[in-house]
Amino acid sequence: MTRIYNGISTGLIWLLSFSSILISCSKDAKINTDNSIESLVDIENIESNEWWNDAVFYEIFVRSFYDSNGDGIGDLRGIIEKLDYLNDGNPDTDSDLGVTALWLMPIFPSPSYHGYDVTDFRSINEDYGSINDFKALINAAHSRGIKIIIDFVGNHTSDQHPWFTASADNQSKRDWYLWNSTKPNYNGPWGQEVWHERNSSYYYGIFWSGMPDLNYKNQEVTNEIKNTIRFWKEDIGVDGFRIDAVKHWIENGDRQENTSETLAWWRDLYVFQKSLDPGLMTVGEAWTSTQNIAPYSDHRLDYCFEFDLSYAIIDGINNQNSSNLKSKMNEIITTYEANQYGTFLTNHDQDRSFYRFGMDERKAKLAARILLSLPGVPYIYYGEEIGMLGQKPDENIRRPMQWDSSTNSGFSSAQPWHGINSNYQEYNAIDQQQDRESIWSQYQIWIKYRSQNSALRTGSYSFVESNNNRLFSYVRADSDNNNLFIVIHNLSSQSSNELNLRATSSSLPEGSYNLVNLLNNDVLGSITITSNGAFNTSLSEVSLEGFNSYLLKLERP
Known part of the structure; x- marks a missing residue:
């Protein structure tokens, strides 16, 4: 490079x-x-080491993961203590979840519990520990083969950041933020107030008055942010950044999203990012449609989260209909470079998936199987694997992790910073790890399938037609055609009998194969692939139970 x-x-x-x-x-x-x-x-x-396509990420709200020092607040040392739960470094064990990368929500100093209003971009929130604690976490994670990325909230700062207090007092850094002597006559993209008064002037803050936006038309601001990225990479050793609010970076008058100036800024940062390390990763939060996300994934950020796909997965399961999910996947694979998008069910800004599934374990397990068998880069929100509940406001979808059925759910020896979910005695990590039919076990099993089979991580995707719209089926094949799968998900509560599978073309190589159910190694039938990857087969003796899946490996007889 x-x-x-x-x-x-x-x-x-x-x-x-x-x-x-x-x-x-x-x-x-x-x-x-x-x-x-x-x-x-x-x-x-530009050379890029796309290690993230082999990874399964786990999103952690540090405040809520595990309290190591008994103050009721999760911390970095707490994550170190729980690394064996996430990945013990031994691929032959089944007691760990098996994730290979962590996304830590904001760890910088902040006056707010959530950390998205930063007061210092180069230090650690004292509630969570110190820089040395963070370095210890990185070392411990790397020794287990776990990468770590951190939330970078660079669109704005806290109004308590020294940069802003100096800017507001007109002492220095005045043009590090956006100021007007009179209040401009427009609101924000969702109708919100964006101009806020301070010291007889008005400053711009798209999210609220406590989060003033930085002025990236000022090269000094860009240089400072680049140097901050260099610091976290070269001095501390992070593997990448999840970047908040990427579509709001630079405004053009009352146009406050997806401006050409924003796209140009991210193109420049991509060049800088890869100059530091081809493997330094950026994943962007552009909470918008697939077509509006696409420009950000075109050598501006490495990839972005696919919000529309997350809706399609959950709605498809709840509606017991695969039509929208099929069409969304077709749009995705024709829009992005292969596998360059982040997949997830829900995150820290959305009602939790188990709540949205009405606490139906069958739906939660099916969602896990879909997430972990589709192309893209999968992200699991902490607690999703054990059926944690959560409905807005935001604090309630960021409650402490449910480790066991004891007092405070094993999260802390003290009163937690926020109340534990009411379902912790039935849904917690310890109990679910011991139950091979639990939600946790489905995540663990399918993460292992993904880690052991290149087709499920980085392989191609092609849609498979079936005999009803309750089935969601597709081909996954690696580039060498040595790792081949047909995946079938039944989105219905009812069993599906006589599975008819057909494709006019696919990436499967010509030949005859047995269809081996990887879940139990049973041969469910055979299939013949023509020269263009077409096939038409009926598994007349096979029934797929409601909200269940088949992972069929193609093997030569």
């Missing part, structure tokens, strides 16, 4: 001397006053 150096004029000479490598400067490349290099960059050929 040719490294791109920002902030040093000698980098231009170095780059020009290696013009045959991936990144080249234009004839009229120049040094700006801030010493950054403006150049034409071969974006398409």
